Amino acid sequence: MDFLKKLPTPEELAKIYPLSKGMAKKKLEHDKEIKKIFSGESKRLLLNIGPCSADRMDAVLEYAARLAEIQKEVVENILIVPRVYTSKPRTIGKGYMGMIHQPYIGQGEDLSMGVAAVRNVHRQVVEETGLFPSDELLYPETIHYLADLLGYAVIGARSVENQQHRLVASGLNIPVGLKNPISGSINVMLNAIETAQHPHHFIFNGWEVMSKGNEYAHGVLRGYLEEGGAATRNCDYEHLSEICDRFAVRNVENPAVVVDCNHSNSDKQYMRQIDNAMEVLGLMKEYPKIKKLVKGLMIESYLEDGNQPIDGGVYGKSVTDPCLGWEKSKQLIYDINEKLEGLK
Numbered sequence: 001m002d003f004l005k006k007l008p009t010p011e012e013l014a015k016i017y018p019l020s021k022g023m024a025k026k027k028l029e030h031d032k033e034i035k036k037i038f039s040g041e042s043k044r045l046l047l048n049i050g051p052c053s054a055d056r057m058d059a060v061l062e063y064a065a066r067l068a069e070i071q072k073e074v075v076e077n078i079l080i081v082p083r084v085y086t087s088k089p090r091t092i093g094k095g096y097m098g099m100i101h102q103p104y105i106g107q108g109e110d111l112s113m114g115v116a117a118v119r120n121v122h123r124q125v126v127e128e129t130g131l132f133p134s135d136e137l138l139y140p141e142t143i144h145y146l147a148d149l150l151g152y153a154v155i156g157a158r159s160v161e162n163q164q165h166r167l168v169a170s171g172l173n174i175p176v177g178l179k180n181p182i183s184g185s186i187n188v189m190l191n192a193i194e195t196a197q198h199p200h201h202f203i204f205n206g207w208e209v210m211s212k213g214n215e216y217a218h219g220v221l222r223g224y225l226e227e228g229g230a231a232t233r234n235c236d237y238e239h240l241s242e243i244c245d246r247f248a249v250r251n252v253e254n255p256a257v258v259v260d261c262n263h264s265n266s267d268k269q270y271m272r273q274i275d276n277a278m279e280v281l282g283l284m285k286e287y288p289k290i291k292k293l294v295k296g297l298m299i300e301s302y303l304e305d306g307n308q309p310i311d312g313g314v315y316g317k318s319v320t321d322p323c324l325g326w327e328k329s330k331q332l333i334y335d336i337n338e339k340l341e342g343l344k
Contacts, residue, residue, distance in 0.1 A: 007112050010144040013119045019148050023126050030132045030151050031174060033079060037295050038175050038216045038254050044076075045340055046258060046296030048134055048152060048177075049329065050083030052307075052321040054099055057121050059316040060084060061128060063303055066326065068129035070333055077340040078333070081152045082131050083300070086118040087138035088320060089158045096310050096319055100142070105310060105319070115145055122149040140168040141205050150174060157182050157222055157263075160192045168204065169196035171211030177220035177258050177298075184224025184234060184264075186243060190250055193217050197253055218256040219243070220298065223264025231267035235259045235280055237287070244289045258296035262321065270306065270322040273299055274332055281339040291343065297336070301329035 019027075036042035049067065054060045064082045071080045088098040096102065101109045103117035118135075125133050132151025137143060138159065143150075153172060157179040159165045169176040169192075176196060180189040196217035201210050221234045221243075233239070240257075247255035259265070259280050266272035277297050284291040303316025305325035312319065316326075324332065 005112055007115055013116055013145055014148070016116070017119045017123045019123060020127060023130070024148065026130060027126075027132060027148065027151070034081070034151060034175055035216055037079060038218060038256050040254070040292070043344070044079050045336070046081060046152070047078050047299065047333065047336065048081045048083055048154075048258065048296060049299040049301050049333070050085075050133075051302040052083075052085065052262075052300045052318050052323055053088050053096065054084045054086050054121060055096075055105055055319050056315075057117070057124065059303060060121060061124055063301075063316065063326070064125045064129045064131060064133070066330075068131050070330060071131065074333060074337040077337050080131060080333075082125060082129075082133045083135075083298075084122055084125055084133035085136050086114075086121065087136060087142070089136075089138055089156050091158070098138075100139070115142065118142070119145050119149075122146055137165065137168065140165055143168065143172065144205065147172075152177070154220060155179065155192070161188055163195075164202075164204075166192050166195040167200045167202045167211065169217055170198060170200050170214050171204075171209065172214055175216035175218065176214055177218055179220040179222050179260070180224060180234065182225055182264075184232065186234075186246055189219045190246060190252070193219055194250060194252055215253040218254065218258065218295065220258045220260050221265070222260035222262075222298075223266070225264055231264040233265045233276070235261070235265050235276055237283055237290075240280075240283060240290050240293060241287070244293050247293070255293065256295040257293055258298055259294060260298040262298070262300040262323075268321055270300065270324050271328075273324060274328070274335075277332060277336060278339070281336065281343070285339075285343055299324065299329065299332065301332075302326070 086099040100114040134152035261273040261276040302323040307318040307322040
């Protein structure tokens, strides 16, 4: 391989795109609140909602600003964490790989500019909205660029079996969701959670490091693909009940899952996210063990319904997986809030 150029360091980018003291203080408060959700101390629900991919800063910031207004209305029942996913795994290595690779759609790949753009978009979301975003850690080392900004992190279905991803998750000071793999193996997901919850001694970014373990590491149920390629849900009663039982025999603190209402749970039919969310909330009302298990929902949502080709040019419309548009998303948040009132 060819070494093209050194990336800017996290310290350099933190000076260019600094987090204000006020937001740094608010971040500490956010971290306490989200941890209370996963420990069970808080009865609020985490709502991780936003675009499949953060493709352009202006649309992402407009979307996050709208979320911030709704957060004020539903604050008693819901903690909103906007999805700002800047790196995208590709099943066969082709397609749009996110802002980190291509900071400006239509231009070439530039990872040096990309890491700067990623730091900048996350910082702007925080400073302009007061919300603390999430991202998928496709490249574990990017956490150094974002550690002071992220309110939540996810290890994706294609990365969850990777040892380095699990070890890095064990060293983070925020809740980390580890998705079930594409195959659907719950055992793989539980192994990842257990690994992430324990301390480890390993190599990271040229250092010998020691992690303390992340007691807020948890599962994310995203559905799975059968051998023949058919999408299968794992957010129904049978799967959630089984996962409760499987957690019971594991050495895991704060057993919990977040339900990803899209991906294979919806077969990427974005409107099905609404049905999935309502079904899960219904199960939480009916079954105490499921209510205790499920700590959040993940929704793919943007300004416009559906998706488009990367060169489609429609502002606020996904260039990767199809998403719920804003009006449907807003109504869904209100409906979730109403359902949660009934769970009290």
